Amino acid sequence: MCPRNLTQIFLGYISEKCIKSNFRMYKREKNIKVLIIWRGPSPYRVDFFNELGKLCDLTVLFERRPDQITDKEKSWFHEDFTHFKGIYLKSITFRNTAFSLEQFKYLRKNAEYDYIVIGMYSTFIQMSSLLYLKLFKIPYLLNSDGGFIKKENKITYYIKRFFISGAKAYLSSSKGTSKYLQYYGANNKIMVYPFTTSFQKDVYKNLTAEDKLKYKKILGIKYNVIILFSGQFIYRKGVDILLKAAKNISKQCGIYIVGGEPTREYLSLCKENNLNNVHFIGFTPPQDLAQYYIASDIYVLPTREDIWGLVINEAMAYGLPIITTDNCLAGLELIKNEENGYIIPVNNTELLAQYANLLIDNKSLRDKIAANNRKKIQLYTLENMAKTHIDFLHNLKD
Secondary structure, three states, rough: OOOOOOOHHHOOOOOOHHHHHHHHHHHHHOOOEEEEEEEEEEEEEEHHHHHHHHHOOEEEOOOHHHHHOOOHHHHHOOOOOOOEEEOOOEEEEEEEEEEOOOHHHOOOOOOOOOEEEEOOOOOOOHHHHHHHHHHHHOOOOOEEEEOOOOOOOHHHHHHHHHHHHOEEEEEEOHHHHHHHHHOOOOOOEEEEEOOOOHHHHOOOOOOOOOHHHHHHHHOOOOOOOOEEEEEOOOOOOOOHHHHHHHHOOOOOOOEEOOOOOOOOHHHHHHHHHOOOOEEEEEEHHHHHHHHHHHHOOOEEOOOOEEEOOHHHHHHHHHHOOOOEEOEHHHHHHHEEEEEEEEEOOOOOHHHHHHHHHHHHHHHHHHHHHHHHHHHHHOOOOOHHHHHHHHHHHHHHHH
C-alpha cells in the first residue's frame, strides 16, 4: 500500500515495492522519446510543445526560422524552447516553401525515438519525410489541424490518400477532421485532442460589466457594445463580408477589426456605406489583443474557410458569443446555435447582421452565452491538450 502523506514516508511505512513502482512510473513518463516535424515556431504550438515536453523527452524539428516566414510579423513568433529541444532545419525557402534534406539525418535515427510525429502532410519537408518513413517501413503518427472534403479529380484524391494513409495512428483536432482523415484512408486509431491556444489561467471564470467598461476606457472605446474581429486581412477570412453586413448592423455598436492595414476595398466599403462605427486596428501583440477581447461583447469570424480557427477558442475563453460560418471547423465543433453563438452560411450578410443585432439588443442573451462558453472551453487548455497526447501515446505503447 502506498503512503498517503509525508509522515508515513518518514515513519518508514513506505514499502520498497511502492518506491520502485512510483520511480518506474515517473521514469516511464519522462523516458518516452518523441520526435515531431513542424512548420515553424508559432506561439500557440511552442506553448503546447513546452507543456508536452514536461511529460516526455521531446525534440521538435522546425522547417523554417521566423526570418524565413514572410506572411507573419517577426514579433508574432515564440522561441522559448524551455521544456523541449527545438531545432531549426538547415533549409532554403522559395515562395514561402522550405526545402531541406537534414530531416533525414534525424529520421535515420528512428530507433532512438518511441514516436515520430509528422505535423502535417502539405509541405515539401513533410511529404519527403512521409515518403522516407513509408519506404523504410518506419512507424509514425500523423497530425492534422483540420480539413474539408471537397470535389476533386481522381489524381488529387489518390495523391492525398497516399500521403495521409499508412500512419500507425492519427492526431486530430475535431470530429470533422477525423472524418476527413478517414475519407483519405486513415485507420480508426484516431485521437481527437482539445485543440487550443489557451492555458488554464487564460480561461476567464467571470468578466463583469465593470471589467468590460474598464477596458473600453483604457482603449478609448465609447460604444456600450462592440463587435470584434481579429486575424489576417486576407480574402479567406471574410472581412469584406463583415463590412457588407455592417450597413445593416446597429450604428450604436462599434465594430473593431484588428490585425493589419485596411485594404482599398475595405476602405471603399466603409465610405460607400457610411460606416463611421468601423475601426481598423493594426497588428496587435497577444498581450494587447487580450484587452480588446475583454472589452468586446460579440466576436465575429465570417470566414470563407478555416480548417480550424483558433480565434474561436480564444474568444470563447473570454466568454464572447460567437458568430461564424459553416466552413469553420472550430465553429462546427464548438458552437451550438443559441447556446454558444450562431453558425451562418458563408457570404450570408443578412443573417450575420440579424444575429449581430439580436445579440446587441439582448444583454441577458449575451450573458447566458458567455457563461456557456466559459464552461465549455474549460477542457480546451494547453495543459489538457498535452495530457491528452501523452495519455494516447502511453496507450499506444502499452
